[in-house]
Amino acid sequence: MNKRKERLIKYLFTALAFSSLVFLIGIVLVLFKEALPIFGKVSLKAFLLGESWYPTSEPPEFGILPLILASLWVTLGALVICVPIGVGSALYLHELAGPRQRAILKPVIEILASVPSIVYGFFGMVILSPFLQDTFELPIGLCALTTSIILGVMATPTVASIAEDALSYVPRSFREASFAVGADRWQTLTKVIIPAAGSGISTAIILGMSRAIGETMTVLMVAGGAAVIPHSVFDPVRPMTAAIAAEMGEAPVGSDHYNALFAIALILFLITFVFNIAAEFISRRFRLKLGLSR
Amino acid sequence: MHNVDYEKQPGMENFHPSLVKGPVGINMNYMGEADVFGPEAKISARKVNFYYGAKRALNNINISFSPRRVTAIIGPSGCGKSTFIRLINRMHELVPGTRFEGEILIDGLDILSPACDAAELRKRVGMVFQKPNPFPKTVFENVAYGLEVNGVTDKHLIEEKVVDSLKKAALWGEIKDRLKDSALGLSGGQQQRLCIARCLAVSPEVILFDEPCASLDPISTAKIEELILTLKKEYTIVIVTHNMQQAARVSDNTAFFLMGDLIETGRTDRIFKAPRDKRTEDYITGRFG
Numbered sequence: 111m112n113k114r115k116e117r118l119i120k121y122l123f124t125a126l127a128f129s130s131l132v133f134l135i136g137i138v139l140v141l142f143k144e145a146l147p148i149f150g151k152v153s154l155k156a157f158l159l160g161e162s163w164y165p166t167s168e169p170p171e172f173g174i175l176p177l178i179l180a181s182l183w184v185t186l187g188a189l190v191i192c193v194p195i196g197v198g199s200a201l202y203l204h205e206l207a208g209p210r211q212r213a214i215l216k217p218v219i220e221i222l223a224s225v226p227s228i229v230y231g232f233f234g235m236v237i238l239s240p241f242l243q244d245t246f247e248l249p250i251g252l253c254a255l256t257t258s259i260i261l262g263v264m265a266t267p268t269v270a271s272i273a274e275d276a277l278s279y280v281p282r283s284f285r286e287a288s289f290a291v292g293a294d295r296w297q298t299l300t301k302v303i304i305p306a307a308g309s310g311i312s313t314a315i316i317l318g319m320s321r322a323i324g325e326t327m328t329v330l331m332v333a334g335g336a337a338v339i340p341h342s343v344f345d346p347v348r349p350m351t352a353a354i355a356a357e358m359g360e361a362p363v364g365s366d367h368y369n370a371l372f373a374i375a376l377i378l379f380l381i382t383f384v385f386n387i388a389a390e391f392i393s394r395r396f397r398l399k400l401g402l403s404r
Numbered sequence: 405m406h407n408v409d410y411e412k413q414p415g416m417e418n419f420h421p422s423l424v425k426g427p428v429g430i431n432m433n434y435m436g437e438a439d440v441f442g443p444e445a446k447i448s449a450r451k452v453n454f455y456y457g458a459k460r461a462l463n464n465i466n467i468s469f470s471p472r473r474v475t476a477i478i479g480p481s482g483c484g485k486s487t488f489i490r491l492i493n494r495m496h497e498l499v500p501g502t503r504f505e506g507e508i509l510i511d512g513l514d515i516l517s518p519a520c521d522a523a524e525l526r527k528r529v530g531m532v533f534q535k536p537n538p539f540p541k542t543v544f545e546n547v548a549y550g551l552e553v554n555g556v557t558d559k560h561l562i563e564e565k566v567v568d569s570l571k572k573a574a575l576w577g578e579i580k581d582r583l584k585d586s587a588l589g590l591s592g593g594q595q596q597r598l599c600i601a602r603c604l605a606v607s608p609e610v611i612l613f614d615e616p617c618a619s620l621d622p623i624s625t626a627k628i629e630e631l632i633l634t635l636k637k638e639y640t641i642v643i644v645t646h647n648m649q650q651a652a653r654v655s656d657n658t659a660f661f662l663m664g665d666l667i668e669t670g671r672t673d674r675i676f677k678a679p680r681d682k683r684t685e686d687y688i689t690g691r692f693g
Contacts, residue, residue, distance in 0.1 A: 283537035287599065289498060291550030291606050292527035301553065306540050 141379060144372035148172065151366055157373065163337040163348075165357065165367040172370045176339045178377070180347035181323055183340055184257040184333065188322040191262020193315055196269025200314075203270075204277040205299060223267035231331030234260040239332060248344050252334035255343040260332055261322040269318040276310020276396070277303065309396035316389040320382050326351040350378050445509075446471035446640040447492060447610065452506035454487055454496070454664075461487045463664045465506070469610075469657075474632060474641040476655035476672065478648060480692065483661040485644045489612045492642065493529040494522045510610065527554060529610040530603035534618045536595035538587035538602070543570075543579055546587045546598055550606035565605050573601035574631050593624025600631065611635065613643040617650065629654050648688055652676055660684045 149157065152172045160173015199219065203212055238259060239251030280303050288298040304311070334346020337353065348356075354371050361367040445468035454462035462484045469475045477485040490496045492508060494515070507514040515525050527550075538546050547566040556562055566583075570576040575597040579590070587598055596616060603611060613632070617625040632641060632654050645651050651658055652672060659669040660681075668675065668684045679685040686692055 281537070283533060283535060284539055286495065286498065286531075286533060287537045287539065287602070288549070288553070289523075290493065290495065290526055290531040290533075291553065291602060292523045293550075293553035294523050297553045301549070302539055 141376045144369060145376040148369035148373045161339055165370055174374055176337045177348055177350045177353050179339055181349040183254050184261055184349055185319055185323045187258025188261035188265055191259055192265040192269050192318050196266045197273050199270040200273035200277055203274050219267045219270050227327040230260050230264055231328040234332035250346055252332050252346055253344050254340055254347045257329055257333045260328050261325055265318040265321045268321050269314045272314035272317055273311045276307040280306045309392045313389045313393040316385050320385045324382055326355050330355050350374050447510050449508045450506055455503045457501050461664050465666045467659055467666055467669055469640055469642055471640045472636055473656040474636045474654050475657045476651035477644045477659045478651050479661035484664040485661045486614055489642055489644055492612055493526050493531050527606045528608055530608035531612045532599050532603055532616045534615045536592055536599050538595050538598050540588055542584050543587050544583040547601045547605050569601040569605040572604050573597045575601055593620050593627060610640045615644050
């Protein structure tokens with residue numbers, strides 16, 4: 111009786127644990143199933159490198175290059191914001207902040223992470239975009255720059271907290287060893303601590319990128335929505351996530367447009383998948399490098 | 405042991421107790437008994453008190469260390485022995501909320517005074533830690549690190565120093581083909597000798613060992629001890645150890661700390677054979693600690 115119960119419990123927990131795998135496989139299968147028909151109509155190359163996205167014209171055009179470039183532009187722009195602020199905050203928290211500053215800053219950074227994305231989007235629409243429009247005398251304030259700034263702020267807490275973890279994983283004994291041969295604080299930081307935490311910091315940056323490239327609501331609200339290859343940071347853009355969110359409601363189920371949107375989702379999934387694998391790979395190397403094993 | 409024939413001690417041919425110079429009247433033990441083995445003091449601590457916050461960790465420590473001798477500091481956990489040697493290269497500054505009183509003189513200069521630059525001091529007073537702590541860099545980079553941060557840019561000089569330091573640390577033979585490998589791939593004992601080489605590379609005068617063998621196996625320990633005996637020809641060595649056999653094997657002089665007090669100092673053989681203080685005797689005979 112007891113043995114049966116134990117076995118039952120074991121099966122139950124195994125099933126629960128593997129459910130994530132089932133979800134993942136399910137998502138991937140559905141993505142492929144719904145995405146693949148579009149490639150019967152448009153070649154993969156034409157899909158990825160086509161310069162016009164007119165899914166509802168007659169005849170429709172399914173080139174997602176403008177969407178991919180929009181995503182990359184805003185993500186890179188976000189990095190310009192979130193890497194200096196995030197890594198800088200992590201260094202400050204780890205190296206300079208006293209207990210009091212830490213007690214204030216750490217929760218503040220965490221709260222920044224918990225603000226719903228719609229609030230960021232709203233902030234971008236109502237405050238940042240008019241401000242940029244006035245400052246740079248733009249025809250429209252909803253553009254790649256606005257999106258990058260908002261996404262950068264959104265990704266900052268991710269970068270800051272993971273980079274700070276990476277710094278705190280660096281054993282204190284490295285610092286002592288460095289000081290003990292006559293190094294100063296700056297040398298210790300730049301020659302020992304940052305290199306030792308380097309791959310951890312890279313992981314933080316990659317995860318920040320994943321956060322930025324996958325963000326939808328904010329992007330939908332502030333990017334401007336023009337599916338045109340961007341030529342300047344002031345151009346309105348339509349990143350991949352925004353295209354899917356905006357158009358899915360209007361695309362008839364089973365239509366080419368519908369399949370094309372799934373194909374965009376698939377590409378997006380592959381991009382974030384690669385980012386995450388890279389982050390995992392680098393952080394594993396990081397732990398090995400510090401002798402933390404596994 | 406009171407009437408030691410100093411002339412017969414190796415290296416002591418020209419030494420006579422009356423030649424002992426030092427801070428007069430400060431270290432009664434050192435001065436009064438002429439009991440410590442070696443010429444005039446390289447390092448003298450005077451009336452040193454140390455506090456972690458409100459907690460007092462060292463009480464009025466007066467002690468001298470002879471040049472080119474090994475002094476062991478023994479005592480039970482928490483007696484202040486590590487705290488004390490960390491003052492000698494000002495590593496205590498890395499811990500916030502600490503405070504000290506008194507002075508520690510090296511060659512007559514107070515190294516605890518704000519006028520003394522901590523980084524300069526640490527070049528003169530190297531330290532080897534309890535757990536081997538090589539950087540996650542190559543063997544070569546580890547040893548070269550101290551030179552690099554001290555502004556040495558001459559590649560030949562660095563290379564020469566690295567090789568020289570590895571030889572002095574008795575590691576060269578085992579490792580000369582692995583200079584470009586990660587230091588973390590070495591065994592624990594090799595890592596500790598690498599840390600010694602890293603410390604030797606900046607040409608210190610004093611080396612502080614803070615329980616250097618605490619995490620090592622007996623064979624690696626024996627190698628480190630052998631190395632310490634070689635190094636004392638050139639360097640003033642202070643070693644904190646939990647292990648009384650180790651103190652007996654490697655040191656010329658021994659100091660016994662207990663609960664923040666310096667109980668007794670003297671020549672190692674005398675301390676172990678004829679301790680004067682009951683507490684020293686109890687500790688070395690294993691009645692506590």
